[in-house]
Amino acid sequence: MTIYWQGGAARKARDIPITDAERQARVQLAAAYRIFDHLGWVEMIFNHITVRVPGPERLFLINPFGLHYREVTASNLVLIDIDGNPVRESPWPVNRAGFVIHSALHGAIDRAHCVMHTHTTTGMAVACLEDGLSFTNFYAAQLHGRVAYHDFEGITVELDEKSRLVRDIGDKRAVILRNHGLASWGETLPEAFMWLWTLQRACDVQIASSAAGALHAIRPQVFAQTVRESGPGEPRLCEDVFSALVRRVDATDRSYRD
16 A cells, blocks of 8 residues: 655646745744654654645645654645645655545544644553543543544555544544544644643653552542633633744744745
8 A cells, every 4th residue: 555645746736826824834834843843742754734725725734754843844845635636846745644634634624724643652552541531630631521532443544534533533623543643633723732732741641640550530520610721722822832832943943934
């Protein structure tokens, strides 16, 4: 099974000018890749963050397959259509297994402007647990009733899996891909990031605390208040968090903006 679409000349090469909106999306997405690298959310050249480019067509930006996250820049991101085909010439291929997950959500959920997927160690560890995420820590409590699960079906290259993935996720923005990893989506990139960050932190704490001893249960009656006051659903907070991390990256390396 081929795991990537070859780069080079686009299947239907078009002279699509780069608009100001696309340029802004490119810089923001490239910053996200550097932030993931800073946080250690990397898997060599694998995994993806995708963003829809504002405009009448459903076009998306994705990382070039073959580059480490710290090598991704605004200019080398690949513009693709909903089927993963490059619409401009690119020297880089697109990872097939990566975009099947992303295209399923971008295609079925109009509000899914950004989709993120990771293979972090603690995220995968929780994804492998029979009971999944345990709502026994501060971050997990914020996600009570807000996490979707999708069963592992092998390497994600079969297009018919997309309908089952969409069915399982529904309207939930924090996703545990069983035996696989984590995913999130949002109406903005910062929102998708905040959902994923909260889920990742919940997994980190769960794995650390469960190794130390028996977990103390959170009283069920406090979940509603915790969810109501949590950060992932607050747009301004999502923007502030992401902007702070962009400043952290900019302080050491601004090359992603090129």
